[in-house]
Amino acid sequence: MEFTPKKRFFTFIRNLQNEICEALESFEPHEKFIEDRWERKAGGGGWSRVLKGTTFEKAGVNVSEVYGPVPEVLKGTIPESAKDFYATGISLVIHPVNPMVPTTHANFRYFEVTDKNGEIVDQWFGGGADLTPYYLFQEDASHFHQTLKQACDKHHKDFYQEFKPWCDRYFFNSHRNEHRGIGGVFYDHLRPEEKLSGEALEAFQQEIALSFIHAYTPIVEQRIRLDYTRAQKEWQEIRRGRYVEFNLIHDRGTLFGLKTGGRIESIFMSLPPTVRWEYNHSPQEGTAEAKLIQALTTPKNWA
């Protein structure tokens, strides 16, 4: 029988959206996420949740479920017989107030294309989670990677060792020769029966998505009460500039959204709230800021 987890996976990520939002709200004494429902003209839509709080300067947790005729921009990347597509996913970016708490991003998606008879001609899972610290705490980087690695290891021995360097390659500001953060995992086009059955892939996808909360929230817990200076806040804002550069120049997800008529405000929820570009800024040797840059230049084995 045909494997098609569409509705099941959609239900899973809507529940996950609730769980993640609740986990983040637990760090906020007063603020709650607000939800905006949006519709896509050509089919489907989304549920965008945003929080502006005292722990999280801007947190966005989006779910979308879009479908319809294959958009022009996708042609050439999928089988010629493809007529319709279906895509559902959760995408989140969290920008904390405190520069000692890292920014994080995660995305888990399922994609399917069908031919004129409604038969599936291609389908895959994709996703990932990565961490972008402003000050590097080795134990945070290790915890984040180890948590994701454990989720990977339960499902396939190759996954972490393939998805970790894939993440390093993907979140790379080539114009600066610098990685966006200290990585995590990234994967795409995981097709049923290549390494695992459809059901086993779906189980992996659920496990890694659920592990994200455990990878990130203990780090928030650990760093949230640390003091910081105005200069450290400015350093965070300068580094957030690199985040913007990556998302607007290199990120395929952002450009895909812009080209397929996605909702601008949901796509740009990933952009940090306050950002700074200083001409020719470069941290002094030996400082914590310089150590971060070094870690972003040469990916390391954190797990």
Place this chain on the structure above:
Amino acid sequence: MEFTPKKRFFTFIRNLQNEICEALESFEPHEKFIEDRWERKAGGGGWSRVLKGTTFEKAGVNVSEVYGPVPEVLKGTIPESAKDFYATGISLVIHPVNPMVPTTHANFRYFEVTDKNGEIVDQWFGGGADLTPYYLFQEDASHFHQTLKQACDKHHKDFYQEFKPWCDRYFFNSHRNEHRGIGGVFYDHLRPEEKLSGEALEAFQQEIALSFIHAYTPIVEQRIRLDYTRAQKEWQEIRRGRYVEFNLIHDRGTLFGLKTGGRIESIFMSLPPTVRWEYNHSPQEGTAEAKLIQALTTPKNWA
């Protein structure tokens, strides 16, 4: 005899760089431009000048003169026989502190390609100047456009009426369906003997470049002492976000610089110093902020 203004035009823009920097420094009680000299591996280099002051939060005035074998990224856009290129230009972006003072950008350049015998196979002038207000003062927009129009009109009756809409089309955030600012002039590929001789084009290029100071500085003079609130400053920072979006997503000049190994810090001098992305921000009807948005949606005849 062959028309080749290379060294003459380069000398002109280096002098213009001095003039513009002095005009801007006259608004600063203490700060002066600092100059960074940089070299391009494959040939040539530049002189980047930056000022961080109390009137101008960030002002960058760059001159570059680059040459050498035609870079890969240019092939296909110039004659096949082209072997070497030469490009020189001045490029500036000024981000004032006070949101009542508009941001401005200008660029004036000369480009030439030669074949294996050193014969010119293509050559052109390009350039433009445009204004990006945060609060719209009709008389400022009119003054800016009229000054540029007068410079155009002295040289060719068609220039302003061609270059004004060209500017509107170019500085357009298609993903927002919104223009970057209230425009000015923009032109490219002005080749000798198409509408004017090489010498006459060069005279036009010099006149419009010189007129930029007169188009912009009286506006600074006029608005610099106006008071503003914190909310108005935040509005400026939100609008600066649109400036970043244009420069990183759409601007051919920025992407050209990144692809041809230009100096990152000189290319990104155009990015505003402090920027803000607020989720789903939209000004209330009838406010000054809403009036600006309206002017950015529908280009107007300002001259």
